[in-house]
Amino acid sequence: xxxxxxxxxxxxxxxxxxxxxxxxxxxxxxxxxxxxxxxxxxxxxxxxxxxxxxxxxxxxxxxxxxxxxxxxxxxxxxxxxxxxxxxxxxxxxxxxxxxxxxxxxxxxxxxxxxxxxxxxxxxxxxxxxxxxxxxxxxxxxxxxxxxxxxxxxxxxxxxxxxxxxxxxxxxxxxxxxxxxxxxxxxxxxxxxxxxxxxxxxxxxxxxxxxxxxxxxxxxxxxxxxxxxxxxxxxxxxxxxxxxxxxxxxxxxxxxxxxxxxxxxxxxxxxxxxxxxxxxxxxxxxxxxxxxxxxxxxxxxxxxxx
Amino acid sequence: xxxxxxxxxxxxxxxxxxxxxxxxxxxxxxxxxxxxxxxxxxxxxxxxxxxxxxxxxxxxxxxxxxxxxxxxxxxxxxxxxxxxxxxxxxxxxxxxxxxxxxxxxxxxxxxxxxxxxxxxxxxxxxxxxxxxxxxxxxxxxxxxxxxxxxxxxxxxxxxxxxxxxxxxxxxxxxxxxxxxxxxxxxxxxxxxxxxxxxxxxxxxxxxxxxxxxxxxxxxxxxxxxxxxxxxxxxxxxxxxxxxxxxxxxxxxxxxxxxx
Numbered sequence: 001x002x003x004x005x006x007x008x009x010x011x012x013x014x015x016x017x018x019x020x021x022x023x024x025x026x027x028x029x030x031x032x033x034x035x036x037x038x039x040x041x042x043x044x045x046x047x048x049x050x051x052x053x054x055x056x057x058x059x060x061x062x063x064x065x066x067x068x069x070x071x072x073x074x075x076x077x078x079x080x081x082x083x084x085x086x087x088x089x090x091x092x093x094x095x096x097x098x099x100x101x102x103x104x105x106x107x108x109x110x111x112x113x114x115x116x117x118x119x120x121x122x123x124x125x126x127x128x129x130x131x132x133x134x135x136x137x138x139x140x141x142x143x144x145x146x147x148x149x150x151x152x153x154x155x156x157x158x159x160x161x162x163x164x165x166x167x168x169x170x171x172x173x174x175x176x177x178x179x180x181x182x183x184x185x186x187x188x189x190x191x192x193x194x195x196x197x198x199x200x201x202x203x204x205x206x207x208x209x210x211x212x213x214x215x216x217x218x219x220x221x222x223x224x225x226x227x228x229x230x231x232x233x234x235x236x237x238x239x240x241x242x243x244x245x246x247x248x249x250x251x252x253x254x255x256x257x258x259x260x261x262x263x264x265x266x267x268x269x270x271x272x273x274x275x276x277x278x279x280x281x282x283x284x285x286x287x288x289x290x291x292x293x294x295x296x297x298x299x300x301x302x303x304x305x
Numbered sequence: 306x307x308x309x310x311x312x313x314x315x316x317x318x319x320x321x322x323x324x325x326x327x328x329x330x331x332x333x334x335x336x337x338x339x340x341x342x343x344x345x346x347x348x349x350x351x352x353x354x355x356x357x358x359x360x361x362x363x364x365x366x367x368x369x370x371x372x373x374x375x376x377x378x379x380x381x382x383x384x385x386x387x388x389x390x391x392x393x394x395x396x397x398x399x400x401x402x403x404x405x406x407x408x409x410x411x412x413x414x415x416x417x418x419x420x421x422x423x424x425x426x427x428x429x430x431x432x433x434x435x436x437x438x439x440x441x442x443x444x445x446x447x448x449x450x451x452x453x454x455x456x457x458x459x460x461x462x463x464x465x466x467x468x469x470x471x472x473x474x475x476x477x478x479x480x481x482x483x484x485x486x487x488x489x490x491x492x493x494x495x496x497x498x499x500x501x502x503x504x505x506x507x508x509x510x511x512x513x514x515x516x517x518x519x520x521x522x523x524x525x526x527x528x529x530x531x532x533x534x535x536x537x538x539x540x541x542x543x544x545x546x547x548x549x550x551x552x553x554x555x556x557x558x559x560x561x562x563x564x
């Protein structure tokens with residue numbers, strides 16, 4: 001047999017100088033990338049630590065449920081907190097069904113033709129529009145053209161328009177991750193498209209869909225420009241701890257806007273108040289995100305459709 | 306032992322392998338002879354692919370795989386602590402079920418292995434071109450592709466892709482080529498030309514091929530190893546295995562009673 005060389009078997013497959021070099025580079029890159037990944041925690045810890053440190057003097061249950069006093073220089077943030085709740089809940093109540101249904105259509109029913117590609121393109125581009133532009137659009141479309149005026153409704157609709165494309169995109173991604181064989185199995189026992197969606201596609205992507213929606217809570221709660229242009233106000237008189245202080249056609253306060261005003265517009269504010277406002281905003285968003293994670297875990301463990 | 310090892314490219318002794326709790330290989334001892342084509346046959350789930358993947362330790366990428374026993378390749382136990390996986394895989398090449406050319410040009414595909422094993426600028430351009438021509442000639446692609454070396458490899462026909470995947474191994478001067486059902490994605494013509502190619506490579510390389518297709522095993526291989534439920538049942542010359550099977554289970558399988 002013309003098999004190769006007469007290498008000493010003991011010398012086979014041992015590291016050459018070049019392999020040693022390759023392995024060294026490999027371990028360096030691994031450590032480097034790991035450091036990058038770990039360093040992502042640092043800004044988060046710094047931000048939270050810094051905020052809490054400065055907010056501490058004002059943080060209390062009272063701060064949450066009390067109304068602002070002395071022209072924002074004292075008291076709490078209850079009206080802004082409730083206002084943000086209103087805006088987030090209403091905007092998602094509009095954006096979530098529309099977005100999910102649109103995504104289901106695009107991913108499950110639509111054929112790959114020029115019309116649907118245009119819709120897809122529109123969704124992607126809409127997701128990239130800056131929030132200040134959404135704000136101006138909301139001002140023109142809802143406040144003036146639709147004559148809703150400066151109101152919670154206008155602001156919530158504007159936020160809904162802003163979050164919609166992202167919800168569509170994330171829902172489509174969740175739906176697309178359901179393996180094709182699942183659908184084929186369903187079609188091949190004679191299920192209709194709708195039955196397939198209900199029985200197979202949505203149950204298997206629900207956690208992804210919900211995550212996409214809930215992540216938009218933080219965006220809707222955090223954006224200042226869209227609500228400032230369409231329905232949020234500097235100050236609104238509300239009873240302490242009142243649960244339903246606003247009507248849909250009224251203006252409201254919002255946490256993001258409130259933070260902006262106490263930080264920049266009002267002189268001689270107690271130093272800890274803006275920080276405490278930021279902490280409340282941050283904590284509510286983190287709480288919602290934590291809830292989303294818990295819901296996902298629960299859904300993953302209790303899939304009994 | 307030494308003389309025996311010269312004759313055998315691959316020897317396993319009491320090789321056991323578990324995927325989690327499931328034992329996929331049960332005390333497998335085989336000797337694969339130098340320069341021949343050895344076919345691993347058996348019904349689905351018998352462990353033939355698992356065994357093949359042990360030979361260049363590619364199974365170990367999964368954390369739940371546990372291996373026990375001895376694998377000696379070209380005289381060296383590949384579980385010795387001084388064995389470098391990089392060098393091992395250089396000598397023991399693998400061809401997969403679906404052709405998996407890297408999505409770069411044909412030319413760069415052939416040279417990919419060489420490039421990652423040497424410093425940048427280690428080779429002269431003329432030398433590289435010679436290597437490409439030699440490797441592609443060896444697998445019978447040179448005539449078809451000599452003017453299309455810059456074409457993206459993923460745009461070739463499946464059969465050409467599979468040949469390219471074999472050509473990609475050659476510049477590294479492997480001594481063993483493992484093939485995991487290399488023809489199952491190909492049509493009749495493609496299968497025939499890959500089989501012809503294997504026959505041409507026979508002698509210069511030790512080839513181990515896993516196949517579901519008993520007719521193929523019969524056509525291409527010098528020796529056959531029949532496996533069942535993780536155990537080696539029979540290993541003999543292909544003619545003998547098909548004409549005079551020693552074990553009744555082998556006989557029933559090649560008659561098509563089960564499988």
